[in-house]
Amino acid sequence: MDKLLEQIKKGVVWPFPGGVHPPQQKSLSNSASITRLPLPDKLVVALKQHIGANGKLIVEKGQHVLKGQALTIPKANWSVPMHAPTSGTIADIKLMPSAHPSALPELSVIIEPDGKDLWCELNPIKNPATLSHDELINIIHQAGISGMGGAGFPTYVKADTKQPIEFLIINAVECEPYITADDMLMREHAKQIVQGIELMQQLLNPTLCIVGIEDNKPEAIAAMIQAAEHNSLILVQKVPTIYPSGGEKQLIKLLTNREVPNNGIPADVGILVHNTGTLFAIQQAVYEGKPLIERVVTVTGNTIHKPGNVWALLGSEIKHLLDCQGFSPVPQQQVIMGGPMMGFTLPTIRIGVVKTTNCILAPDHKELAEPGPEKACIRCSACADACPASLLPQQLQWFAKSKEYDKLQEHNLFDCIECGACAYVCPSEIPLVQYYRVAKVEIKEQQAEKIKADRAKERFDARKERLDREQAERQNRHKRKPAVKTPDEKQKVADALARVKSKSANSDEKSAVAAAIARAKAKKQQGDALEPDNSEVAKERALRKEQARQYKEQKAQSDEPASPDDKKSAVAAAIARAKAKKAAQLANAESTTDDAPQNEAPVDDKKAAVAAAIARAKAKKAAQLADAESTTDDALQNEAPVDDKKAAVAAAIARAKAKKAAKALADAESTTDDALQNEAPVDDKKAAVAAAIARAKAKKAAKALADAESTTDDAPQNEAPVDDKKAAVAAAIARAKAKKAAKALADTDNTTDDTPQNDAPVDDKKAAVAAAIARAKAKKAAKALADAESTTDDAQVTSAVENNDAASSTKADEPKANDDKKKAAVAAAIARAKAKKSQKEGNDQS
Incomplete structure (x- = not known):
C-alpha cells in the first residue's frame, strides 16, 4: 500500500488496453466563460432523471411554485426528488418525450416561468464540520443530486457506502471530443469543487483523494492545484489524452493500477469515483442550501454561431439553448445530446435538459458526415x-x-x-x-x-398452499375429536393398568401346562445342572388315585356289576319295553278308533259286545307290557355307559324316525276321523267297512311308531351319563311333561272306554257328539305325549354331546366323571320309570 501511494504521488500512471485518438475539437467552446441564458418560455421537467425509482409527485396542475421548491419527494430506494428550476405556474403534468435514444415518453411537469425567478426558503450550512454523517447524507439526498457525468447514479447512495474507501477519485478527464463543461467549471469554480471534495472526505474518510485531469487542460489543472494547496490529501494527477480515459474503470486503472471485477463496482476494490459537476452540486447544496436545478452544458458545433458553455436550467428545451447560441440549421441537420462518440441523435429538439446532459452538438455535414451503409465485416480485428x-x-x-x-x-x-x-x-x-x-x-x-414470472409463481404456490391448508382445516373441523381425559381419569386408567400388571405378575394360580412349559424352558437354559420340580404333577397324580379308590369303594357298596349274560338280558328287556310301548300306544289308538264307530250309529248289540271284549283284552295286554317295561327299566339302571358319540348319533336317528311315525299316525287318525264324520249314521255295513279301514290305517301307523320307538328305546341304552345338574333339569322337565301327558291320556281313555260299556244302542246324534269329543281328547293326549318325549330326547342328546366334548378334552379326571355319569344315569332312569308308572296307572284306570 505504501509503495502504491509513493508511486501515485510521484505521478505514475498505468495504461489500460485499447483506446483511440479522435480529433479533440475543444477549442470551439473553451475560449469563453460560462454564460447564463434568459428564462425560457416553458420548462419540461422530467420526474425521472437518474437511475432508480421516480419520486412521489406533490404538486398539481395550476399550482404556483417557487424556485428550488420540491416537485416530488423520495418514495423508494435510489429515489431522489425533483425541484422547480424557477418560479412560475404548473401548466400541465403529462407524458413528454424523454432524453433517450428511444424518446420514450416520461411523466413530466410543465412549468411556465413568471419571470420573477423567486427562490424558496433556503437553509445554508456555514460550518459543515458540525454536521453528523446522517445529516450530511440527508442534505445531499434531499437536494436531488445524482451523477452528472455518466449514468446518473444517486450520489447519496455512493456517499453512504459501508465499505472502507481507500481512494476517492474525482473524474475531471472529460476525454470525449467537443465537450468542455467540466474544464470550464474547474477553471471558474475550482474552490467550490475542492469544498465538495472535502465534504466527501468527511463522509468517506479516504486515504487519498486523486483528481484525474487530461494533460490537454492546463488551465484546469493549475486552478485545481491552487484550490487544493491547503489540503495535503488531495492530489491533482495528469493523465494522457486518450479516449476513453474518462471511463470509470479505465480511470481507476490509470491512477491506481487496480481493476474492477466483472459485474462489480469500484467500492469492491476500495475506490469511489465522483464527477466534478457532482462535487460542485454537493457544495451548493450544503454551503448554499440550493438543490440541483441547473448545470453547465456545452453548446457547440459548426452550425452554432456562438459555441460555448452555458448554465442551463433543468427542463430547458434543447431548442432554447440552440436559439440562444445562434443555431443555423442545415438540410438534414442532426442534433446530438452528448459527445460525438457516446452521444445519441435527438428525435426532436423539444426535449428538456436533464441532470446528465453535458453537451449539445449541432455539427454540419463536413464536420460529422452521416455514416454510410453497413458493410460486411472483413475480420480486421x-x-x-x-x-x-x-x-x-x-x-x-x-x-x-x-x-x-x-x-x-x-x-x-x-x-x-x-x-x-x-x-x-x-x-x-x-x-x-x-x-x-x-x-x-x-x-x-x-x-x-x-423476475415477474418467478414472483407470480411464488404467489401462486403460496396461494395453493393456503387453499390446501384451509381445505384440510375444513375437513378436520368436521371430524369428531376424541374426548380429552382429565388428569384424574388418566390417573385412574394408569392405576388400573398397574393393578392388572401387578396381579398378573404376582399371580400364584398357574396352570399345570404353563408350569411345565416354564420348567422345560428353565431346564433348557440351565442344562442338566438342576433337577426339574415335579411336585405339582405328583400332587395331581395322587389326587387322581384317591378319586379312583373312592370310586371303586362306592361301586363295591352298590349292586354288583352285571355279567355278560345280564347285559344281554338288559338289551332284551329294552326291546321288550319298546314293544310294550308300541303295543300300548297301538291299543290306545285302536280302542279310540274302534270305539268311535260304535257311537256313530246304532249297530247290533253283539257287535258292540265283541268290540268291547277286544278292547278289554288289548288293555290287559298293555298292562302286562307295562310290567315288563318297569322290569326292564330297573335293569337299565345298572348298565355300563357306552360310547358317547355313537349314543348321540343313535338318539338323533331314533328321534327322526319317531317324528316320522308320529306324523304318519296323525295323518291316519285324521283320515279316519274325517271318514267317520262323513258317514251316514244308519247303515251298519258302511259303518263296519269304515271301521275296518280305520283300524287298518291305525295298525299301519302303530307299526311305524313301534319301529321308531324301538329304535328310540334302544338308543338311550347307549347314551353316556351326563352332568348331574343338566341331567336333573332334563329329568324334571321330562317328568312334568310325562305327568301332563299321562293325565291327558287317562282322561281320554276314561272317556273312550266309557262309551263302549253302554251296550245298548244310543241316539245317533249323541253318539256322534261323544265320538267327536273322544277324538279331540285323544289328539290332545297324543300331542302332549309326543312333546314330552321330544323334550326328553333333546335334553338327553344335548347332555350326551356336551359330555362327549368334556370327555374328549379331559382324560385325567375320568374316574370322577364316571361317578358323575353314573349318578346322572340313575336320575334319568328313575324319571323314566316314574313316567311309565304314571302311564300305566292311566291305562289301568281306563
Whole structure:
C-alpha cells in the first residue's frame, strides 16, 4: 500500500488496453466563460432523471411554485426528488418525450416561468464540520443530486457506502471530443469543487483523494492545484489524452493500477469515483442550501454561431439553448445530446435538459458526415484492438444480430461501456454500439419478465398452499375429536393398568401346562445342572388315585356289576319295553278308533259286545307290557355307559324316525276321523267297512311308531351319563311333561272306554257328539305325549354331546366323571320309570 501511494504521488500512471485518438475539437467552446441564458418560455421537467425509482409527485396542475421548491419527494430506494428550476405556474403534468435514444415518453411537469425567478426558503450550512454523517447524507439526498457525468447514479447512495474507501477519485478527464463543461467549471469554480471534495472526505474518510485531469487542460489543472494547496490529501494527477480515459474503470486503472471485477463496482476494490459537476452540486447544496436545478452544458458545433458553455436550467428545451447560441440549421441537420462518440441523435429538439446532459452538438455535414451503409465485416480485428474493456466486439455483434442472449452474457456484454471506439475504427461502418444497446435493453426486459414470472409463481404456490391448508382445516373441523381425559381419569386408567400388571405378575394360580412349559424352558437354559420340580404333577397324580379308590369303594357298596349274560338280558328287556310301548300306544289308538264307530250309529248289540271284549283284552295286554317295561327299566339302571358319540348319533336317528311315525299316525287318525264324520249314521255295513279301514290305517301307523320307538328305546341304552345338574333339569322337565301327558291320556281313555260299556244302542246324534269329543281328547293326549318325549330326547342328546366334548378334552379326571355319569344315569332312569308308572296307572284306570 505504501509503495502504491509513493508511486501515485510521484505521478505514475498505468495504461489500460485499447483506446483511440479522435480529433479533440475543444477549442470551439473553451475560449469563453460560462454564460447564463434568459428564462425560457416553458420548462419540461422530467420526474425521472437518474437511475432508480421516480419520486412521489406533490404538486398539481395550476399550482404556483417557487424556485428550488420540491416537485416530488423520495418514495423508494435510489429515489431522489425533483425541484422547480424557477418560479412560475404548473401548466400541465403529462407524458413528454424523454432524453433517450428511444424518446420514450416520461411523466413530466410543465412549468411556465413568471419571470420573477423567486427562490424558496433556503437553509445554508456555514460550518459543515458540525454536521453528523446522517445529516450530511440527508442534505445531499434531499437536494436531488445524482451523477452528472455518466449514468446518473444517486450520489447519496455512493456517499453512504459501508465499505472502507481507500481512494476517492474525482473524474475531471472529460476525454470525449467537443465537450468542455467540466474544464470550464474547474477553471471558474475550482474552490467550490475542492469544498465538495472535502465534504466527501468527511463522509468517506479516504486515504487519498486523486483528481484525474487530461494533460490537454492546463488551465484546469493549475486552478485545481491552487484550490487544493491547503489540503495535503488531495492530489491533482495528469493523465494522457486518450479516449476513453474518462471511463470509470479505465480511470481507476490509470491512477491506481487496480481493476474492477466483472459485474462489480469500484467500492469492491476500495475506490469511489465522483464527477466534478457532482462535487460542485454537493457544495451548493450544503454551503448554499440550493438543490440541483441547473448545470453547465456545452453548446457547440459548426452550425452554432456562438459555441460555448452555458448554465442551463433543468427542463430547458434543447431548442432554447440552440436559439440562444445562434443555431443555423442545415438540410438534414442532426442534433446530438452528448459527445460525438457516446452521444445519441435527438428525435426532436423539444426535449428538456436533464441532470446528465453535458453537451449539445449541432455539427454540419463536413464536420460529422452521416455514416454510410453497413458493410460486411472483413475480420480486421480493429474493433477488438480498440476496445478498452478487452471484449470481442465482432463476436458480440453476431450474437446480438442472432439474438443469442445467453452467449452475449457469457461474453460479458454488460462490461461494455458503450464508448464507441469499436464503431469509430470499423472500416465497414458497422454501428456496433447500436447493436449492443438494443441487446442490453432486450436482455433487461427478459430478466424483468423472469423476475415477474418467478414472483407470480411464488404467489401462486403460496396461494395453493393456503387453499390446501384451509381445505384440510375444513375437513378436520368436521371430524369428531376424541374426548380429552382429565388428569384424574388418566390417573385412574394408569392405576388400573398397574393393578392388572401387578396381579398378573404376582399371580400364584398357574396352570399345570404353563408350569411345565416354564420348567422345560428353565431346564433348557440351565442344562442338566438342576433337577426339574415335579411336585405339582405328583400332587395331581395322587389326587387322581384317591378319586379312583373312592370310586371303586362306592361301586363295591352298590349292586354288583352285571355279567355278560345280564347285559344281554338288559338289551332284551329294552326291546321288550319298546314293544310294550308300541303295543300300548297301538291299543290306545285302536280302542279310540274302534270305539268311535260304535257311537256313530246304532249297530247290533253283539257287535258292540265283541268290540268291547277286544278292547278289554288289548288293555290287559298293555298292562302286562307295562310290567315288563318297569322290569326292564330297573335293569337299565345298572348298565355300563357306552360310547358317547355313537349314543348321540343313535338318539338323533331314533328321534327322526319317531317324528316320522308320529306324523304318519296323525295323518291316519285324521283320515279316519274325517271318514267317520262323513258317514251316514244308519247303515251298519258302511259303518263296519269304515271301521275296518280305520283300524287298518291305525295298525299301519302303530307299526311305524313301534319301529321308531324301538329304535328310540334302544338308543338311550347307549347314551353316556351326563352332568348331574343338566341331567336333573332334563329329568324334571321330562317328568312334568310325562305327568301332563299321562293325565291327558287317562282322561281320554276314561272317556273312550266309557262309551263302549253302554251296550245298548244310543241316539245317533249323541253318539256322534261323544265320538267327536273322544277324538279331540285323544289328539290332545297324543300331542302332549309326543312333546314330552321330544323334550326328553333333546335334553338327553344335548347332555350326551356336551359330555362327549368334556370327555374328549379331559382324560385325567375320568374316574370322577364316571361317578358323575353314573349318578346322572340313575336320575334319568328313575324319571323314566316314574313316567311309565304314571302311564300305566292311566291305562289301568281306563
